[in-house]
C-alpha cells in the first residue's frame with residue numbers, strides 16, 4: 001500500500017467530509033498509476049460560481065486554489081504549501097532537484113490534479129474517426145491542377161444519338177475547397193459530441209474493423225418506467241465492466257455499452273430518489289455512483305470520466321437510428337448484430353443481401369427496396385441488380401469499351417500528372433483515392449425514404465469533404481436508348497450512355513436539388529472515362545444531391561421538391577399550364 005494513502009492529512013480530510021471511501025479509492029487509483037516513486041497528491045479547493053455539487057463540473061469561471069501537496073520521499077510522507085513553492089527563487093530544472101523545508105520534491109511539471117492516469121479517459125469523450133481513406137477523404141491538390149478543363153465535358157447527345165428524354169447534366173469542373181475569409185464566413189453549427197460519436201459508429205460499421213469479443217446471450221433488462229433496482233443496476237455494471245475490459249478491438253462497442261449504462265444509471269438515480277425521498281438529486285446521484293463504483297471497482301472520478309460524457313440523449317438518438325444501424329451492421333458486419341443488441345431488441349439478424357437493397361426509415365424497420373416501387377406495377381417487380389463497376393453492352397460496341405479515351409496515356413493521371421496503377425503501393429495518383437488506386441471500403445451511405453414526394457434518396461452517414469469522390473456513376477454502358485434517364489459520356493465522335501434502369505449502384509437513387517451538395521465529375525482512371533459523384537461538402541446525416549440540369553427538368557412532368565429558397569423548378573407545372 002502506498003504510504004500516502006494513510007497520511008494523517010488524507011485520513012483527516014476524508015473524516016472531515018465524511019467520505020469513508022476516499023482511502024480505498026485513492027489506493028486503487030495509485031495501484032493503476034504505474035511507477036509510484038514520483039507520485040504526489042495535490043489538494044485543491046474550487047470556488048464555484050453556482051451551487052455545483054458535481055465535483056467534475058467546473059467552468060472557466062471556477063477558481064481552483066491549491067491548498068497543498070502531499071508527497072513521499074524515502075518512505076516519508078511530506079507536506080508542502082503553495083507559499084513554499086512560490087518562495088523558490090530559481091526556476092526548477094529537473095525532477096527531485098529542489099528541496100524545500102521538509103525536502104518536498106518539486107517537479108518541472110505541475111503535479112497531476114487528480115493523481116489518475118489520464119491516458120485512458122482522454123479517449124472517452126467520443127470515438128476517434130478511424131483513418132479510413134475511403135471515408136471522408138480530402139484530396140487537396142493544387143488549384144491549378146483541379147481547374148484544368150480537359151475540354152471534354154459531358155454533353156447532351158450529338159447527332160449520332162437520338163436525344164434522350166431525360167439526361168443528367170455532367171459538369172467537369174472540380175469543386176474547389178473555398179478558403180473562407182473572416183468577413184464572408186457563415187457561422188456554422190458545430191456538431192455535438194453525440195453527432196461525432198454517431199458518425200464514428202458509422203465509420204466503424206463501414207470499415208473493415210472486426211469484433212473479437214464474445215457477448216452474453218442476454219443482457220439485463222430494465223424499464224425506465226418502473227425504475228432500476230440495486231440488483232439490476234449491479235448486473236448492468238457487471239456487463240459494462242465486462243465489455244469495457246474486452247473492448248480493445250472496438251471503441252464503438254465500448255461506448256454503445258456506456259450509453260446503455262448511462263441510461264440505466266439515470267433510471268437508478270430516479271429509483272433511489274423514490275426509495276429515499278429525503279435525498280436531493282445530487283445525493284441520489286452520488287449514491288448511484290457509489291453503487292456503481294463498488295461493482296466496477298473504479299474510482300468515482302474514473303467512472304465519471306469513462307461513462308458520463310454524453311448524458312441521456314445518446315441512447316435516444318441511437319434508438320432513433322437503430323434500424324439503419326442494423327441494416328449496415330447486418331449487411332456489412334454481421335458480427336455487429338451483437339453490438340446492436342445493446343441498443344435495440346435482442347434478436348437474430350434481420351437484414352441480408354446488398355446494403356442498398358434496404359430503404360431505411362427513421363424509428364421503424366427498413367423496407368426492402370422493391371416494395372418501395374410496388375406502385376410501378378412492373379411485370380417482374382422492381383428487381384435492381386447492384387454492381388460495383390460499369391457493365392459494357394458488348395452488342396452495342398462490338399466488344400470495345402467506348403469509355404477508353406483516345407490518345408490518353410494509361411499510366412498518367414490527366415489531373416495530377418502522377419502515375420496511376422491499380423497496385424495500391426506503387427500508385428501515385430491520389431485524386432480520388434477512395435475509389436481508385438487506394439483501399440476501397442463500402443461507401444458510408446444508405447438509401448432512405450425522403451418522405452417528401454421524392455420517394456427514395458441517398459443519405460450520407462459520414463461526412464464527405466469537398467472534393468472527395470462519393471462514388472462512381474455505374475450502370476450499363478450502352479447507346480441508342482431513347483426516352484429514359486441516361487448519363488451521356490464520351491465525345492461527339494464516340495458517345496456512350498450509362499443506363500441505370502436495371503443495374504447500377506446507389507447513385508441511381510440520388511435526387512436533384514437546386515442547391516446541390518455534390519456534382520458529376522469526369523475523371524480518367526487508367527485511360528478509361530469514369531463519371532464520378534464528387535462532394536461539394538456533404539455533412540454526415542444529410543441527403544446527397546446533384547443538379548439534374550435544366551434539360552432534364554425540361555422533359556420531366558413534375559415540380560421540383562428540393563425545397564430550396566432559390567428552387568428553379570418548384571412551380572414549373574403551373575407555369576407550363578398558364579403558358
Ligand SMILES: C[S@@+](CC[C@H](N)C(=O)[O-])C[C@H]1O[C@@H](n2cnc3c(N)ncnc32)[C@H](O)[C@@H]1O
Nearest residue numbers: 454455456508509510511512513559560561562
Ligand atoms: C434518378 S431518380 C432518383 C431516385 C428516386 N427518388 C427514386 O426513388 O427512385 C430521379 C427521379 O426522382 C425524382 N426526383 C429526384 N429529385 C427530385 C426533386 N428534387 N423533386 C421531385 N422529384 C425528384 C424524380 O421523379 C426523378 O425523375
